[in-house]
Amino acid sequence: MWRRRVASFGHAFRGVWAALGSEVHLRFHAVATAVVVGLGFYYGISRLEWALVAISVACVWSAELMNTAIEALTDLASPEYHPLAGKAKDVAAGAVLLAALGAAVVGALVFGPKVFGH
Numbered sequence: 001m002w003r004r005r006v007a008s009f010g011h012a013f014r015g016v017w018a019a020l021g022s023e024v025h026l027r028f029h030a031v032a033t034a035v036v037v038g039l040g041f042y043y044g045i046s047r048l049e050w051a052l053v054a055i056s057v058a059c060v061w062s063a064e065l066m067n068t069a070i071e072a073l074t075d076l077a078s079p080e081y082h083p084l085a086g087k088a089k090d091v092a093a094g095a096v097l098l099a100a101l102g103a104a105v106v107g108a109l110v111f112g113p114k115v116f117g118h
């Protein structure tokens with residue numbers, strides 16, 4: 001039982017690493033995550049601010065990973081162009097966009113006053 005659970009974590013981490021290796025946008029999010037974490041330590045943000053930043057980062061990463069999975073499955077199921085395949089990819093990309101915009105708002109609210117001294 002424990003072996004299967006440990007193995008499932010291994011599969012999940014392998015999926016994240018595979019996506020990092022193949023997706024430019026996910027590498028951008030990785031750099032942005034490192035910058036945000038660095039800023040959090042530099043400015044000594046509060047526990048609540050850390051929670052908001054962590055949730056935002058997790059949402060963006062989750063959306064990007066789901067987008068990658070949907071794109072891969074769509075390409076497998078529909079190697080030729082099909083309007084529904086295009087719609088699936090567009091909607092998945094839209095989810096990433098909304099998550100990133102939400103994270104940007106959280107970032108502005110958490111770090112804006114610290115960076116601009118208000």
